[in-house]
Amino acid sequence: MDNTRSRRVLLAAAGVAALAIPLAACSTGGGGESADGSVEITFLVPTAGTNIESAEAMVAAFEKENDDITVKVESQPAGTEGDNLMKTKLATGEMADVFWYNSGSLFQALNPDQNLAPLTDESWVGDMQDTMKAVVETDNGVYGAPFGATQAGAVVYNKKIYADLGLEVPTSWDEFAANNDKIKAAGITPVIQTYGDTWTSQLFVLGDFGNVLAQDEDWGTEYTAGERKYVDEPALAGFANQQEGFESGWWNEDFASALYDDGARMVATGEGAHYPILTGIVSTFQQNFPDQIDDIGVFPLPAQKAEDTKLTVWLPNAVxxxxxxxxxxxxxxxxxxxxxxxxxxxxxxxxxxxxxxxxAISTCELGDDVPGLLKDMQVYFDEGNTNPALEFLSPIKGPNLENITVEVGSGIRPAEDGAALYDEDVKKQAQQLGLDGW
Incomplete structure (x- = not known):
C-alpha cells in the first residue's frame, strides 16, 4: 500500500481518494446464461489505487482458463460514498454478482447474514488464516475470501545498524529500550517520528493492539460494548511507550516537522534505526531506495512481556x-x-x-524475490504470532487520535491524560453509531 492507502487504514476512513474513473452503470447481475451455456457475471470494484487494473488483470487470467464465463468489471467510488452505495445496492437487489469490499467491522455493517451468499462449504475456506476467517464470517458461516495481501503496524528497522552494533531483534519492551540506548550512544537516532504527517504518530497505539489482544482476547468486543478503556492497562501501554520514547530522547531532532518520506529515507539510509509505521512503506523503499532494500527489516512493537508480543496485522479486503x-x-x-x-x-x-x-490464505505465497522485510513478516504468520488490528474487530475509532498521539509524543500531554482524552473522543463516535453501553 502506498502512503495514501496507509492513511486510509490508520484513520479507519472508508477509502482513499477516488480516482477519476466514472461510475459504471448499476447492474442487477450478470447477463444470464446463453443458449450455448456461456455465462456473464459482474464484478464490482472500488476505484481506489490500482484496484481497477488489478481486477482487470485477474479477470483476464480467469477468462483464459474459463472461456465459458465472461466477467464484466464495474466500478464505483471508494470512501464513505462507496460504503453507502454498497448498502443501497444490497438493500435494493442491484448488487453485482461479485463485489470487492472491506473485511472486519465494515463487512459486519453490511448485515451479511441477510444480504450475502454463504461460502462456508467452498474448498478454499480451510486454507484461510484464522485471523482472516474471523473478519469475513458470522456465527452463521463464512461469506468472503481475501483479495490482496496483509500489512502490519510494526517497527521497520535498519539491519546494518543492528549488525554493526551487535544488536538482536527485541521481543520485550525492556529489550527494545536497551537497544535504543545503545543506538543513541552510537550517535544514531534510535526511533524516527514524523509528526509533520500527523497520521504516522498513531503507530505506538494502533500497532500495539496485537499485544493488547494477547493479554485480553475479549478486548475488542468489550471495547465495542463500552466495557474496555484506553486509560486502563493493557491498552494504556501504547500511550505510555510513546511518552517514554520522547522522555528518553529517542526521537530525531526534527520529529515535529519531519514527513513520512523523511522517515522512509532515514531508516533506509541509516540516519535512524527504527521507524514505527505500516509495512506498506515497502513500496516506497522499492521505488526510492532499491539499493538499500536488503538493509531493511521489521519486527512487532514489543509488549512489556515477550510472550505477549504479537504482530498487529491489517487484513486485506475480500470478495x-x-x-x-x-x-x-x-x-x-x-x-x-x-x-x-x-x-x-x-x-x-x-x-x-x-x-x-x-x-491471509495458504494457497497464496509471496514470490522468492520479495524484499526481506516481507519475509521477516512471514515468520510471525507461520508461527501464529499475529493478531488483527482493532478496526477489524470494532467500528469505533475517534477522529482525534492522531492529534492526541502527537501531543503525547511531543511531551505536551502525559500518556494517562492522552488516553483519557481519547476515551472521550471515541465515546462521541460510539454514541453516533448508536452502540449500546455508551
Whole structure:
C-alpha cells in the first residue's frame, strides 16, 4: 500500500481518494446464461489505487482458463460514498454478482447474514488464516475470501545498524529500550517520528493492539460494548511507550516537522534505526531506495512481556457474493472467487499488486524475490504470532487520535491524560453509531 492507502487504514476512513474513473452503470447481475451455456457475471470494484487494473488483470487470467464465463468489471467510488452505495445496492437487489469490499467491522455493517451468499462449504475456506476467517464470517458461516495481501503496524528497522552494533531483534519492551540506548550512544537516532504527517504518530497505539489482544482476547468486543478503556492497562501501554520514547530522547531532532518520506529515507539510509509505521512503506523503499532494500527489516512493537508480543496485522479486503446472485451466475461467481485464491490467481496478485505483507490464505505465497522485510513478516504468520488490528474487530475509532498521539509524543500531554482524552473522543463516535453501553 502506498502512503495514501496507509492513511486510509490508520484513520479507519472508508477509502482513499477516488480516482477519476466514472461510475459504471448499476447492474442487477450478470447477463444470464446463453443458449450455448456461456455465462456473464459482474464484478464490482472500488476505484481506489490500482484496484481497477488489478481486477482487470485477474479477470483476464480467469477468462483464459474459463472461456465459458465472461466477467464484466464495474466500478464505483471508494470512501464513505462507496460504503453507502454498497448498502443501497444490497438493500435494493442491484448488487453485482461479485463485489470487492472491506473485511472486519465494515463487512459486519453490511448485515451479511441477510444480504450475502454463504461460502462456508467452498474448498478454499480451510486454507484461510484464522485471523482472516474471523473478519469475513458470522456465527452463521463464512461469506468472503481475501483479495490482496496483509500489512502490519510494526517497527521497520535498519539491519546494518543492528549488525554493526551487535544488536538482536527485541521481543520485550525492556529489550527494545536497551537497544535504543545503545543506538543513541552510537550517535544514531534510535526511533524516527514524523509528526509533520500527523497520521504516522498513531503507530505506538494502533500497532500495539496485537499485544493488547494477547493479554485480553475479549478486548475488542468489550471495547465495542463500552466495557474496555484506553486509560486502563493493557491498552494504556501504547500511550505510555510513546511518552517514554520522547522522555528518553529517542526521537530525531526534527520529529515535529519531519514527513513520512523523511522517515522512509532515514531508516533506509541509516540516519535512524527504527521507524514505527505500516509495512506498506515497502513500496516506497522499492521505488526510492532499491539499493538499500536488503538493509531493511521489521519486527512487532514489543509488549512489556515477550510472550505477549504479537504482530498487529491489517487484513486485506475480500470478495463477496450477494444473495441475489443465483443459478448459473452463482456457480460462476463461486468459481471466480475460488480462482482469485488459486495458484494462478495468486500469480496475478503477486504481479499486478505490490504485496505489503504475507497473504491471509495458504494457497497464496509471496514470490522468492520479495524484499526481506516481507519475509521477516512471514515468520510471525507461520508461527501464529499475529493478531488483527482493532478496526477489524470494532467500528469505533475517534477522529482525534492522531492529534492526541502527537501531543503525547511531543511531551505536551502525559500518556494517562492522552488516553483519557481519547476515551472521550471515541465515546462521541460510539454514541453516533448508536452502540449500546455508551
Amino acid at each position: 463477496y457474493v450477494p444473495k441475489t446472485t443465483e443459478g448459473a451466475q452463482l456457480e460462476a461467481a463461486k468459481k471466480f472467487v475460488a480462482f482469485i485464491n488459486s495458484p494462478a490467481g495468486c500469480d496475478v496478485q503477486n504481479t499486478a499488486m505490490v504485496p505489503s505483507g504475507p497473504y
